[in-house]
Amino acid sequence: LISPSKQWCVQLEVTNACPKSCSNCTRHCPHIADPYFMDLDTFERAVKSMEGYDGMLGIQGGNPVSHPQFEQLVEIYDKYWEPGKAVLKSGREPISNFGEYAATHLIDDRGRRGLWSLPNADYYKHYELVQSTFGYQCLNDHLNPAKHSPILVTRKELGLNDKEWEQYRQSCPFQRMWSSSINPLGAYP
DSSP: OOOGGGSSEEEEEOBOOOSOOOTTOTTOGGGOSSOOBOOHHHHHHHHHHTTTOOSEEEEESSOGGGSTTHHHHHHHHHHHSSTTOOOOSOSSSOOSOHHHHHHHHSBOOTTOEEEEEOOSHHHHHTHHHHHHHOSEEEEOOSOOGGGOOOOOOOHHHHTOOHHHHHHHHHTOHHHHHSOEEEETTEEEO
């Protein structure tokens, strides 16, 4: 597998709580009876552990803006990850088509700060904070069925033997396009 240090992004999964219940959720959110919310000390240790990493450090969930301490998480993130970088100047004036705005303005990965979220009431509650912190925002309202496909299948379902599986695993495009993650239980490639 590709080392997280070689991936373009590592995610801090601050919660697995999400108001959606997508059957093929890559975070397994609809299958969790009791969601977690990462505590501030764990989050701070996770952010600090990324010192020296050259890629983007994202915040994800579930829906991370629904974390009851989202503002404190962002304060810690701002303190240790690319400190003091306000990334967006626009987004403060009225926006007639937010989907179009998001597609053209929220994709700046130069600041190495990312947020993966739902554009829902919690997002808008923290709108000013989000705009001043995250230059890259992957906002998904889950209304477009073409954006995701079921990747959660087993090798048995694909009929692959061990040798075939190892070859596919090593050349998996998802590990090159996506990211490792850190949650309260540890770090996962």
